[in-house]
Amino acid sequence: xxxxxSDWIAQPSATRIARVVLVALVFLAYLPVLSSDFVDWDxxxxxxxxxxxxxAQGLRHIWSTLELPASFPNYPLLFTSYWIEYRLWxxxxxxxxxxxxxxxxxxxxxxxxxxxxxxxxxxxxxxxAALFGLxxxxxxxxxxxxxxxxVLSATFYLAAFLAYLQHRETDRWxxxxxxxxxxxxxxxxxxxxxxxxxxxxxxxxxxxxxxxxAALLRAVPLILVGSFGIITTIAVExxxxxxxxxxxxxxxxxxxxxxxxxxxxxxxxxxxxxSWDIEPAQIQWWLPLIGVVGAAMVIARSREWLIRWGAGxxxxxxxxxxxxxxxxxxxxxxxxDHYVYLACIGLFLPxxxxxxxxxxxxxxxxxxxxVIVVAAxxxxxxxxxxxxSDALTFWTHAADGNPTxxxxxxxLGQALIQRxxxxxxxxxTTRALALRPDDPVALNNMGLALLRSDQATEAVVYLRxxxxxxxxxxxxxxxxxxxxxxxxxxxxxxxxxxxxxAIQPDNVVSHYLLARALRRQGNASAAVTELEITLGLQxxxxxxxxxxxxxxxxxxxxxxxx
Numbered sequence: 001x002x003x004x005x006s007d008w009i010a011q012p013s014a015t016r017i018a019r020v021v022l023v024a025l026v027f028l029a030y031l032p033v034l035s036s037d038f039v040d041w042d043x044x045x046x047x048x049x050x051x052x053x054x055x056a057q058g059l060r061h062i063w064s065t066l067e068l069p070a071s072f073p074n075y076p077l078l079f080t081s082y083w084i085e086y087r088l089w090x091x092x093x094x095x096x097x098x099x100x101x102x103x104x105x106x107x108x109x110x111x112x113x114x115x116x117x118x119x120x121x122x123x124x125x126x127x128x129a130a131l132f133g134l135x136x137x138x139x140x141x142x143x144x145x146x147x148x149x150x151v152l153s154a155t156f157y158l159a160a161f162l163a164y165l166q167h168r169e170t171d172r173w174x175x176x177x178x179x180x181x182x183x184x185x186x187x188x189x190x191x192x193x194x195x196x197x198x199x200x201x202x203x204x205x206x207x208x209x210x211x212x213x214a215a216l217l218r219a220v221p222l223i224l225v226g227s228f229g230i231i232t233t234i235a236v237e238x239x240x241x242x243x244x245x246x247x248x249x250x251x252x253x254x255x256x257x258x259x260x261x262x263x264x265x266x267x268x269x270x271x272x273x274x275s276w277d278i279e280p281a282q283i284q285w286w287l288p289l290i291g292v293v294g295a296a297m298v299i300a301r302s303r304e305w306l307i308r309w310g311a312g313x314x315x316x317x318x319x320x321x322x323x324x325x326x327x328x329x330x331x332x333x334x335x336x337d338h339y340v341y342l343a344c345i346g347l348f349l350p351x352x353x354x355x356x357x358x359x360x361x362x363x364x365x366x367x368x369x370x371v372i373v374v375a376a377x378x379x380x381x382x383x384x385x386x387x388x389s390d391a392l393t394f395w396t397h398a399a400d401g402n403p404t405x406x407x408x409x410x411x412l413g414q415a416l417i418q419r420x421x422x423x424x425x426x427x428x429t430t431r432a433l434a435l436r437p438d439d440p441v442a443l444n445n446m447g448l449a450l451l452r453s454d455q456a457t458e459a460v461v462y463l464r465x466x467x468x469x470x471x472x473x474x475x476x477x478x479x480x481x482x483x484x485x486x487x488x489x490x491x492x493x494x495x496x497x498x499x500x501x502a503i504q505p506d507n508v509v510s511h512y513l514l515a516r517a518l519r520r521q522g523n524a525s526a527a528v529t530e531l532e533i534t535l536g537l538q539x540x541x542x543x544x545x546x547x548x549x550x551x552x553x554x555x556x557x558x559x560x561x562x
Contacts, residue, residue, distance in 0.1 A: 025188075134381055
């Protein structure tokens, strides 16, 4: 391995040009992302409506809590990046998308360097980087704004790996310190980075041909850093899915086979895949496990240690998300494209090494085929980015591909409400309620769609059910109050709004609706008070401005604003 600082200078100009061209191709393949909107899949919860991000004082909170927001693990570096960007472009999604893309382009470059320094030829390393940068399964990590944690943590992960290799080559401990610091940064961006010590230990073992005490000791500080992340994540993100221990090996094998198949043939990619019901009495659920065991035996006999490292890296990087330890996302599905972001390096490296061998016998054919594959992946990636253009496009694709998932239907209904397509929204929400009849989100969406279709009586029925299921939601009580007002029940609306304000005292719309309810009951003085509170919270809230002017115009004795 060459010195890291002189590595770029020492490269032939053709290699430098090739790396620049690849990064440029990645930029072009992801170009549609730069005009994409948020997709309403945790974007609001984690970013645009997250007080820690939107508040000028939020930075202190980001670095002093384990949960951000409640029930979500806090990744301080991730949220710090959001906090800084919110100061720059607020809720405009383009800036966040651009940052994600820049990080992915940087990661593509780092993957090339990593593959090269692991011992792959320049050609094979370029293939690994091209597959990493242009594979359509990577789109989810780049195009989904709140998956910033994937691309950001990967940058630090890859930097830590490269620094560790430089330490091992030069015996300089400043490189080891840099590796430890960048690994800590990766953990502060996403705790799934905890697999780095396992991948490094595997590299040490396979490269040396035996376990070395010094290698194990070098891993201890890294393992300690990773352990802290594991403990905090498990404490904050409990799973709502119980997976029997007897089925976890079958599930893990099924997930591994799924990822290999999708990486080899990236068709039918979905934001949310169908969940599985593992049936151990059926032979088809044993076939993936048999296949994984057989593949492991074949790979273990390979004389090329780098191929064995690649397979081991693939498995150990995916290990936390294979179902061996259940976690929150399993509520929706057991597999997701963003899980393979770093793991795929372990599959692409053996493929590139094998193809590189064939190239010695058929250079023109292999080179031509490789260019065609890379171009095809770039086209598929471009098409995949279009799915993430906005919430309606995203959830329509998700619901078409996985119509039996409650989450796809309920979110499609919400996206349709935002587009004022109320009949279509009610159809999607009806499908969601057929899957979960008492879900408060679906009930709330149905109530809103009915209310905005001038069916206030029917809306009240659904919104009452939503409040009955989720009585502590100020938002649902506010929506019910709006329906009650439209249905000519101002006293009932007042009761709901006072309950909503007890939960969320500073809600502008709730104060405004309470003023309307009070005025409907003839209490103009109290209505003025609520309108003044509304304008104190948001001086440019025009409905309150107009309502206050109307009251004063119709009642000269109404109290004036202080």
